[in-house]
Amino acid sequence: MVVPLRGPAGLFGPSCEAITELAVHELNEAGGILGRRVEAEVVDGGGTPAQVAGDLRRLVEDGRVDAVSGWHISSVRHALAPVVADRVPYVYTSLYEGGERRSGIFCTGETPRCQIEPALRWLRDQLGLRRWFVVGDDYVWPRRSALAIRQYAKELDLTITGEAFVGLGAGDMSTVVRSVEQSTSDGVLMLLVGQDAVRFNRAFAARGLSERLVRFSPLMEENMLLASGANATGRLYVSAAYFRSMVTADAMDLLGRYVDRNGPGAPALNNAAESCYEGLHTLAELVRRAGTPELPALNAAIDGVAYHGPRGTVEFRGRQADQHVHLAVADGYDFEVLTRL
Known part of the structure; x- marks a missing residue:
């Protein structure tokens, strides 16, 4: 294993x-x-x-x-x-x-086709979210998923307002958060792993952005919520085949x-x-x-x-x-x- x-x-x-x-x-x-x-x-x-x-x-x-x-x-x-x-x-x-x-x-x-595309469709139809900023770690899963997301954006009439990728294990998320803050986005699509997502959540909330922007991630679980803190996970949506609370x-x-x-x-x-x-x-x-x-x-x-x-x-x-x-x-x-x- x-x-x-x-x-x-x-x-x-x-x-x-x-x-x-x-x-x-x-x-x-x-x-x-x-x-x-x-x-x-x-x-x-x-x-x-x-x-x-x-x-x-x-x-x-x-x-x-x-x-x-x-x-x-x-x-x-x-x-x-x-x-x-x-x-x-x-x-x-x-x-x-x-x-x-x-x-x-x-x-x-x-x-992505079964996990990200239908979630973007639901968030568009139910919450009116059409403008997304993509934030990801810089390796194969986020990079290739971002390519797929661009295609889904065309299919769903969405706009990708920007993209930012950080080194896996990066400690400082302030530059990325500022880029998100300066964009015209409705939401942030997170392709971040584990502690990187935790750091982003904390920095995002510290700037008061959780009150203005929705976050969506296909990789977010209970340990990450606990590490982020309850004050840093407002308006955070996640898609997955399994949740402990099902x-x-x-x-x-x-x-x-x-x-x-x-x-x-x-x-x-x-x-x-x-x-x-x-x-x-x-x-x-x-x-x-x-x-x-x-x-x-x-x-x-x-x-x-x-x-x-x-x-x-x-x-x-x-x-x-x-x-x-x-x-x-x-x-x-x-x-x-x-x-x-």
């Missing part, structure tokens, strides 16, 4: 580790995978892509892993792809920019099992962590359907694989998962789910 234990996304790490333990326990309670006991080894996905790839390469070459999964950023995914190529299956669980087609890589996360039976059941196993003081259950749960169950379903853990059989079996879980029904179209996405608004340190997009 490649999950971030440091860097901007490091605040997701404890939640990802805790739910991985739950998923492994559940799989083993059900007899494992093809009768084999499941074990998880955590690799720190918060280092540089080269560092993470080096750590994983040693495990793969030593024959210590049969599969790879976990939440990590797209630049890490690109570094891991040649390490696992033609050797072990790789279920990538994070939301991402879309378009991954390499053999043996199966993507369970949300993509009131479906499956989502509430997962939350109950998570708290029962880890206690009331467990790291906040969130979208990033829940995606790791999805990744392990995807591997289990895929191997069961193929009847073998061998990679050629898994590639042949993935199309049409479906299972029911905390997100509802997830079904693969090729090597990309298709799933429902919801829109929520921040409410203090949690989310109020408004609608299914």
Whole structure:
């Protein structure tokens, strides 16, 4: 399980580790995978892509892993792809920019077409928001998502008033916030990871902009709300396939099992962590359907694989998962789910 234990996304790490333990326990309670006991080894996905790839390469070459999964950023995914190529299956669980087609890589996360475009449409129709400033970290997911957003703007008759990208892990958001303040925007579309989004939220609120502008992000979860502070998350909308506050039976059941196993003081259950749960169950379903853990059989079996879980029904179209996405608004340190997009 490649999950971030440091860097901007490091605040997701404890939640990802805790739910991985739950998923492994559940799989083993059900007899494992093809009768084999499941074990998880955590690799720190918060280092540089080269560092993470080096750590994983040693495990793969030593024959210590049969599969790879976990939440990590797209630049890490690109570094891991040649390490696992033609050797072990790789279920990538994070939301991402879309378009991954390499053999043996199966993507369970949300993509811009199902996560960003319908949210922009809803915010236009319900709140009248048409002018957006895009703020993102400077790496592959924000950059490629911004290209897609320009296309959605044309389709939806929206205006992109400006774009600003900052180095991943950047500490100072004052210049970006000033650019937003000086624009003629109705809202800010945030493509920022973890602590970078927290810093932006704080700087944004300190300038009084949350009273004037809406924020929308496809990557915002409960740890980030807590770190931002309740005063810094007003008028903040988020789209995702899973929220801890979803009131479906499956989502509430997962939350109950998570708290029962880890206690009331467990790291906040969130979208990033829940995606790791999805990744392990995807591997289990895929191997069961193929009847073998061998990679050629898994590639042949993935199309049409479906299972029911905390997100509802997830079904693969090729090597990309298709799933429902919801829109929520921040409410203090949690989310109020408004609608299914």
